[in-house]
Amino acid sequence: MSNSTWPLWEVFIRSKQGLNHKHVGSLRAPDATLALENARDVYTRRSEGISIWVVESANIHATDIDEVDSFFEPSDTKIYRHPTFYEVPDGVKHM
Amino acid sequence: MEQKALFEYVLRMADDSLILGQRLGEWCGHGPILEEDIALTNISLDLIGQSISLFDLAAALQGEGKTHDDLAFLRFENQYKNVLLVEQPNGDFAMTILRQFFFDAFRKPFYEALCKSPITQLAAIAEKSLKETRYHLKHTSEWVIRMGDGTEESHARAQAAIDHLWRYTHELFYEDAIDAELQASAQVPSLKAIETSWLETVKAVFAEATLEIPANNWKFDGGRQGRHSEHMGYLLAELQYMQRAYPNMQW
Amino acid sequence: MTLAEQEKRFQEKIDNEIKIEPNDWMPDAYRQTLIRQISQHAHSEVVGMLPEGNWITRAPNLRRKAVLLAKVQDEAGHGLYLYSAIETLGADREQTIDDLHSGKAKYSSIFNYPALTWADIGAIGWLVDGAAIMNQVALCRTSYGPYARAMVKICKEESFHQRQGYESLMVLCKGTPAQKAMAQDALNRFWWPALMMFGPNDAESTHSEQSMNWKIKRFTNDELRQSFVDATVAQAELLGLTIPDANLRWNEERGHYDFSEINWDEFWQVVKGNGPCNKERIEARVKAKENGLWVREAANAYAKKRAMKKSA
Ligand SMILES: [Fe+2]
Ligand SMILES: [Fe+2]
Ligand SMILES: [Fe+2]
Numbered sequence: 241m242s243n244s245t246w247p248l249w250e251v252f253i254r255s256k257q258g259l260n261h262k263h264v265g266s267l268r269a270p271d272a273t274l275a276l277e278n279a280r281d282v283y284t285r286r287s288e289g290i291s292i293w294v295v296e297s298a299n300i301h302a303t304d305i306d307e308v309d310s311f312f313e314p315s316d317t318k319i320y321r322h323p324t325f326y327e328v329p330d331g332v333k334h335m
Numbered sequence: 336m337e338q339k340a341l342f343e344y345v346l347r348m349a350d351d352s353l354i355l356g357q358r359l360g361e362w363c364g365h366g367p368i369l370e371e372d373i374a375l376t377n378i379s380l381d382l383i384g385q386s387i388s389l390f391d392l393a394a395a396l397q398g399e400g401k402t403h404d405d406l407a408f409l410r411f412e413n414q415y416k417n418v419l420l421v422e423q424p425n426g427d428f429a430m431t432i433l434r435q436f437f438f439d440a441f442r443k444p445f446y447e448a449l450c451k452s453p454i455t456q457l458a459a460i461a462e463k464s465l466k467e468t469r470y471h472l473k474h475t476s477e478w479v480i481r482m483g484d485g486t487e488e489s490h491a492r493a494q495a496a497i498d499h500l501w502r503y504t505h506e507l508f509y510e511d512a513i514d515a516e517l518q519a520s521a522q523v524p525s526l527k528a529i530e531t532s533w534l535e536t537v538k539a540v541f542a543e544a545t546l547e548i549p550a551n552n553w554k555f556d557g558g559r560q561g562r563h564s565e566h567m568g569y570l571l572a573e574l575q576y577m578q579r580a581y582p583n584m585q586w
Numbered sequence: 587m588t589l590a591e592q593e594k595r596f597q598e599k600i601d602n603e604i605k606i607e608p609n610d611w612m613p614d615a616y617r618q619t620l621i622r623q624i625s626q627h628a629h630s631e632v633v634g635m636l637p638e639g640n641w642i643t644r645a646p647n648l649r650r651k652a653v654l655l656a657k658v659q660d661e662a663g664h665g666l667y668l669y670s671a672i673e674t675l676g677a678d679r680e681q682t683i684d685d686l687h688s689g690k691a692k693y694s695s696i697f698n699y700p701a702l703t704w705a706d707i708g709a710i711g712w713l714v715d716g717a718a719i720m721n722q723v724a725l726c727r728t729s730y731g732p733y734a735r736a737m738v739k740i741c742k743e744e745s746f747h748q749r750q751g752y753e754s755l756m757v758l759c760k761g762t763p764a765q766k767a768m769a770q771d772a773l774n775r776f777w778w779p780a781l782m783m784f785g786p787n788d789a790e791s792t793h794s795e796q797s798m799n800w801k802i803k804r805f806t807n808d809e810l811r812q813s814f815v816d817a818t819v820a821q822a823e824l825l826g827l828t829i830p831d832a833n834l835r836w837n838e839e840r841g842h843y844d845f846s847e848i849n850w851d852e853f854w855q856v857v858k859g860n861g862p863c864n865k866e867r868i869e870a871r872v873k874a875k876e877n878g879l880w881v882r883e884a885a886n887a888y889a890k891k892r893a894m895k896k897s898a
Contacts, residue, residue, distance in 0.1 A: 369632065383652050
């Protein structure tokens with residue numbers, strides 16, 4: 241990285257109380273303080289948020305695309321984890 | 336009589352906001368990096384917004400049926416009452432940020448005090464503007480610190496901007512008969528206490544930034560009386576161009 | 587998995603409208619096409635700030651000044667959303683910007699036309715943002731996830747751009763004869779460049795077919811251009827302005843407006859760098875980057891010092 245290139249940050253915004261922070265994009269900033277300020281100006285110009293997280297992109301760890309099958313397919317077959325797997329007579333309420 | 340003084344007082348504030356907002360608008364599309372381009376434009380937008388509220392109030396106080404645009408665009412140069420600081424050219428990024436920092440460090444305690452004014456419209460504008468100004472001051476302080484304690488070059492540029500702009504800072508606390516009259520009836524705050532607070536902020540930020548207050552304490556003023564620098568005429572030529580070239584039209 | 591199998595799986599995803607995400611396998615040509623197209627789009631947003639930015643200091647009243655500031659600022663934001671999408675493809679933003687500055691990367695040639703009067707600001711909002719929206723709405727469903735999501739955000743913000751431009755022209759058209767003449771003059775100058783924004787005719791367009799197969803593009807240049815003309819004629823009538831094309835007329839049979847052939851010589855000249863403002867636009871961007879160099883370096887140097895102090 242050249243001396244003038246700022247690191248990349250991922251930006252997460254909570255749009256309102258009660259919702260998760262959601263990934264909205266990225267930006268360049270020299271440090272966390274300015275990353276937050278830049279995120280405010282870039283991603284919340286129209287009151288899109290009440291809270292911002294920034295994470296340096298280099299610190300994000302992701303699942304490996306080559307392992308998608310072993311990571312996620314096993315849960316596809318465990319349908320008993322979903323409520324619709326179970327049959328309940330029509331008369332039962334509040335369930 | 337007090338009405339007249341208040342009109343002048345509000346006009347001074349409005350002109351400060353307008354002229355500084357106009358200056359920052361020149362950066363749009365030319366910032367040092369896209370993220371900061373957006374940040375400078377945000378500050379400009381806040382200042383233009385503040386000037387609209389202030390000109391509206393001034394027009395109401397004046398009672399001649401003028402609009403905020405009449406006041407903003409259709410006066411002669413010596414009728415603009417902004418401080419010299421805000422009309423100074425953008426220069427490099429250091430000059431722009433230091434100019435803004437000096438102004439924000441003044442406006443924040445000023446608005447805090449003005450929130451307590453019994454003139455409700457003015458207190459309301461101060462309250463709304465205070466939130467914006469706090470953010471501006473935070474942002475410009477961050478940058479003063481980064482430039483001061485960054486590289487040799489950025490330090491030198493920041494210090495040069497300070498050395499040049501220092502002479503204009505004193506005028507932020509300029510007071511005359513207008514202030515005296517309004518302060519006597521406790522309508523507006525004294526600028527003495529605000530100057531103390533301003534200096535504290537400047538010293539604290541400069542200490543962190545390893546920057547220094549210039550030894551030369553030579554001071555300029557004149558803007559509050561309508562006596563401007565050579566730069567003002569050019570600024571107004573652009574600002575007023577449409578209104579002067581096409582008088583009495585709607586846009 | 588062999589390359590052929592991977593390619594087959596990739597195309598199946600595209601055909602089934604499954605979005606491609608950053609870490610997914612993709613053909614190299616798909617990646618390169620996206621980087622080229624998205625960076626071109628990002629550069630257009632940023633260079634596009636310049637002609638309008640010229641008028642911020644001269645806006646005729648405070649409301650228009652604030653609107654224009656907010657509008658041009660949005661374009662900077664759009665540029666950023668798009669650069670952010672490019673970085674997910676492993677491209678470096680600063681590198682793509684250097685390609686713009688060296689003339690290797692292109693941007694929309696419309697921004698090489700000058701904004702000469704206040705009416706041009708209205709015309710740019712109405713026609714240029716209007717044409718851009720036509721393109722961008724189609725791109726909201728593009729096959730690459732980050733690009734599509736950036737487009738959704740951009741489209742939401744764009745709608746005010748076109749409306750403020752149209753509103754501003756409406757005021758001029760209802761104003762004095764001088765104002766109305768200013769508006770007509772702006773339309774005369776921006777109409778053809780706006781139509782050129784959709785690019786060469788389909789027959790001449792080199793990248794079109796593969797991009798359609800990959801669903802990067804969803805409509806052809808000519809389809810989008812036609813939709814734009816069809817939508818804009820009535821808007822011009824409502825303003826009381828005349829579109830500068832003697833051959834413009836409704837074609838009952840086609841269900842579309844016919845219009846004259848674009849001056850393609852002019853189009854290619856401007857693309858190749860010979861438009862009225864190509865030089866000024868690139869110079870302004872180069873200057874901004876060069877003047878900003880010490881600023882970006884300073885912030886990095888400071889961050890490094892702080893990090894060292896923390897760990898010490
Ligand atoms: Fe655009
Ligand atoms: Fe845009
Ligand atoms: Fe736009």
